[in-house]
């Protein structure tokens with residue numbers, strides 16, 4: 001059993017940093033996730049199937065495709081958020097540094113401490129800005145006020161929100177604008193120092209200026225985090241991501257329900273300039289969607 | 290030519306947009322009037338009840354203010370004058386103890402039903418029984434406690450409190466579950482995504498956001514229970530003195546005193562009955578008002 005596996009299985013956080021640095025520091029970017037024949041059912045409905053891809057460290061990977069093709073479903077497999085949905089069943093493997101997240105004895109709670117998530121609709125808690133950001137660290141057992149102050153400031157700076165809110169940390173998070181709320185959610189996610197941040201259409205509820213700020217922020221965060229972003233906005237994928245996965249739906253022959261499939265996965269530049277699959281080409285050039 | 294056309298059509302449009310006198314319009318007016326009448330009919334008995342309680346009770350309460358609230362109940366019913374002190378203390382002790390039993394139990398039960406029970410057979414059964422319990426007449430609840438408790442341990446404040454708690458319990462469960470249902474799912478998701486366990490999420494996210502609603506639901510249940518008479522008659526008796534120790538001996542409370550004094554033929558006793566009625570209405574009103582304030586503070590915060 002690897003050390004990582006052990007760490008993910010322990011219900012209590014041990015407090016000491018896990019050693020996940022690779023023995024060989026040669027390759028610039030190694031896979032953080034390897035999906036192998038991932039498939040997800042909701043009840044009897046096969047929402048997405050046959051997804052195999054690698055997500056590399058400190059890169060931004062984008063999932064694009066028409067709505068309903070299973071982008072969110074696949075994303076939510078990466079931190080076991082699908083466990084929250086009673087009808088969801090996951091098949092195949094989600095290897096995280098070689099450990100199957102759906103293997104026996106893996107604690108979803110531990111998984112989510114290392115793999116954070118930002119949602120489509122900004123969802124700050126009805127608490128103060130400070131308490132929103134401090135929430136995760138407190139759950140992890142940080143009690144000292146000075147330490148919390150420090151973490152909150154760092155996270156808010158990391159989310160490019162500090163300058164706008166540092167005078168009103170005690171004000172409610174719900175009083176912020178939509179874009180600020182989303183950056184607050186990003187700050188809340190990075191306050192627990194995750195390795196990976198999953199973002200499910202983080203800008204779809206934001207205006208273009210707020211969107212641009214969040215995109216800038218993502219590019220800035222790339223040096224420290226591995227980011228996976230779902231977007232239905234192809235320009236956004238082209239602007240921010242290093243690699244792009246294009247999903248689409250296929251009609252099942254036996255029923256008329258649609259199952260999502262991964263069509264193509266490649267460097268973003270290649271996906272948008274000379275994709276190998278004609279369905280990708282049709283989608284990125286706007287002839288289909 | 291073209292201006293002519295546009296003038297004509299403007300006039301026509303204006304005509305079209307005017308209200309039409311039609312049967313439909315008339316019918317609508319009649320229905321609105323009927324509904325207004327219904328609303329009025331609802332308010333009339335309320336106004337009369339409050340009006341008569343105030344007109345007969347206020348004189349009594351304020352003639353001997355504040356000693357009506359503090360003095361002992363006269364030993365002899367024919368005596369005229371204050372007070373209702375023991376009954377007020379009794380109501381507070383008994384309702385307080387009932388709250389202490391029913392509120393934690395009800396909230397814990399509701400959290401289990403909503404957060405853990407889900408749609409299992411057991412929780413469906415419990416939910417169904419809670420609904421049935423809401424419909425059990427209070428006198429039956431009193432009889433129940435009488436049979437299983439009072440017959441064994443004698444009259445005592447606790448017996449009354451248990452009967453009241455049984456009446457409050459389903460109300461607290463329903464109110465709490467309703468409030469838990471209103472907590473948006475995306476808040477739970479946000480908490481889970483930070484690596485928070487389910488129990489911790491319930492404690493730190495779900496319950497705090499539902500708390501104001503739960504508090505106001507519980508206050509309404511308390512106000513309701515404070516006025517119950519029937520279950521108390523079986524279980525606490527209607528003594529004239531309050532028992533500091535609610536675990537032993539007959540006790541007293543406002544509703545029981547209202548009942549006893551209203552039956553009395555002596556004007557002094559009847560007066561005290563009205564005074565007690567006004568006091569009870571005042572207490573219930575305070576609780577209801579607090580519930581409204583708490584829940585409106587909640588609305589504003591959202």
Ligand SMILES: Nc1ncnc2c1ncn2[C@@H]1O[C@H](COP(=O)(O)OP(=O)(O)O)[C@@H](O)[C@H]1O
Nearest residue numbers: 042047066067068069070071072073074085087
């Ligand atoms: N909680 C759920 N229960 C049942 N079906 C779901 C649920 N969530 C998503 N689906 C279905 O799974 C498919 C993929 O959904 P989703 O992953 O949300 O797509 P996308 O994010 O690409 O728009 C859709 O057909 C959707 O209806």
Ligand SMILES: [Mg+2]
Nearest residue numbers: 071072073230
């Ligand atoms: Mg989606």
